[in-house]
Amino acid sequence: MEKKFWWPPLAAWPIGPRCEKPRSHGITMVFDKGMGMNNFQDLLEIAGEYIDFIKLGFGSAALYRSEMLAQKVIMARRYGVELYTGGTLTELAYWQGLFDEFLYTLRSHGIQWVEISDGTIHLSSRERRTLIHKAVEQDFKVLTEVGKKDPKKHLALPALIQQVLEDTSDGASYVIVEGRESGKDVNLYDESGTVKEEDMKMLIESLPSLDQLIWEAPLKDQQQYLIETFGPNVNLGNIPSNEVIALESLRRGLRSDTLRQALTGRSWQEEIHPNTQII
Numbered sequence: 001m002e003k004k005f006w007w008p009p010l011a012a013w014p015i016g017p018r019c020e021k022p023r024s025h026g027i028t029m030v031f032d033k034g035m036g037m038n039n040f041q042d043l044l045e046i047a048g049e050y051i052d053f054i055k056l057g058f059g060s061a062a063l064y065r066s067e068m069l070a071q072k073v074i075m076a077r078r079y080g081v082e083l084y085t086g087g088t089l090t091e092l093a094y095w096q097g098l099f100d101e102f103l104y105t106l107r108s109h110g111i112q113w114v115e116i117s118d119g120t121i122h123l124s125s126r127e128r129r130t131l132i133h134k135a136v137e138q139d140f141k142v143l144t145e146v147g148k149k150d151p152k153k154h155l156a157l158p159a160l161i162q163q164v165l166e167d168t169s170d171g172a173s174y175v176i177v178e179g180r181e182s183g184k185d186v187n188l189y190d191e192s193g194t195v196k197e198e199d200m201k202m203l204i205e206s207l208p209s210l211d212q213l214i215w216e217a218p219l220k221d222q223q224q225y226l227i228e229t230f231g232p233n234v235n236l237g238n239i240p241s242n243e244v245i246a247l248e249s250l251r252r253g254l255r256s257d258t259l260r261q262a263l264t265g266r267s268w269q270e271e272i273h274p275n276t277q278i279i
Contacts, residue, residue, distance in 0.1 A: 014253030014262035019233045021049065021080050026233035026251070027174070027214055029053040030241050031181065034060055039241075040072060047244040048079030053113070053143075055237070057181070059089040066109070073110040087117030087145050090131075095121050099131065103138055117145035119178060128163075129170045136171045143214070147178025151185040157199050160187065161206045168212050179216025179238055193219045200229075211235075223250055224257050 019026040032054050035043065044051070054076055061069060076083045085106065093102035106114060116131050123131070128144075135142050144167040146160050155163070164175045180186050184193045188200055204210065210230065216238040217223045226234045232251040239247055246255070253259045 013232070015227070015232050015251075015258050017232075018252055021052070023052070023233075025211060025235065027052045027235035027237075028239055028244065028247060029055055029176075029214060029235075029237035030244060031055055031057050031218070031238045032060075032241060033057045033181075034063075035241060037068070037071065037075075041075060043241050043244070044075060044079045044081065047248070048076075048081055050244055050248040051079070051081050053237070054081055054083045055115070056083065056085050058086045059092055061085040061089055070109045077110075082113050084111055084113040084115055084143070087115040087119060090114060090116055091118060091121045094123075094127075094131065099134070103135060103140065106140070107138075112139075112141060113143060114140045115143045115145060115176070116172075117176075117178075119145060119147065119149040125166060129166070132167065132170045132172055142172045143174045143176055144172040145176040145178055147187045149178070149180065149186075155187070157202060161203060164207060164213070172212070174212050174214050174235070176214045176216060176237055179218060179222070181218060181238060183217065183219040183222055183238070189222065193222060195222060195225050220246070220250075220257075223247055227251060227258060228261055 028051050030043070030051050030053070032040070034057075054072075056064075056072075064072075073083050090099075090102065093099050103114065114135050116128065116135065118128065132142050132144065144163075146163045146167070147155050160177075167175050178187050179189060182193075183189055185191045188196050188203070190196055207213075214235040214237045215222075215226050217226055217236050218238045218240060220243075223236060223239075226236060227250055232253075236247065249255045250258050253262045
């Protein structure tokens with residue numbers, strides 16, 4: 001009799017269990033710079049299971065035809081994915097005195113999440129708190145972002161930590177640690193995109209929980225570092241749309257980069273494959 005196998009033939013993911021959707025941990029946020037509807041649907045069909053948020057980058061949502069924006073929202077939600085607009089658009093709306101109208105427009109398109117940031121403009125603590133409260137009172141769920149876009153205006157680490165604490169206290173569901181599209185020379189990344197380990201250690205030691213943080217990590221080495229540091233269910237954002245499957249492979253130990261650590265550091269190797277050689 002022919003032996004049948006189910007796919008994939010794995011007893012467990014090598015680096016530990018992965019939270020499945022719907023989930024509050026292990027979030028993957030994808031950065032959409034203007035995908036057409038065919039590419040958008042292709043992305044969701046192949047990787048929707050592994051995506052939690054899609055952010056329409058920058059202020060690009062203002063360039064969409066209304067019906068196309070609504071169509072993206074509906075299509076994403078079919079796959080259990082929430083779509084929201086970049087914080088730059090929120091900043092522009094507030095600067096122009098149109099924040100209430102902005103929220104109304106989001107709601108009219110079925111968008112339920114709003115990002116509040118001051119990466120380009122300046123918000124006082126009172127203004128930032130007011131915007132969070134106003135959005136929550138209108139039944140939006142809030143993501144905030146901490147950090148500046150301009151490398152010359154770095155937010156000092158103690159100020160960043162204080163902002164995270166204030167935002168979560170004021171009602172933000174998640175706080176995004178700014179990493180930009182490049183992943184370089186911003187917040188916890190140096191000019192080459194390498195994680196500043198001393199700053200990371202200080203941040204970890206200063207916060208009671210990291211569960212509400214989403215780390216923008218557009219570069220593969222950053223993703224690997226964060227997965228190896230915090231585990232497969234770390235929240236990651238600004239993932240390029242063509243890198244979702246590659247990231248999920250990292251999360252589950254299906255790439256050599258994270259599989260190697262699992263094989264050299266976990267006892268399951270000896271139990272399941274005692275003769276495996278690590279090269």
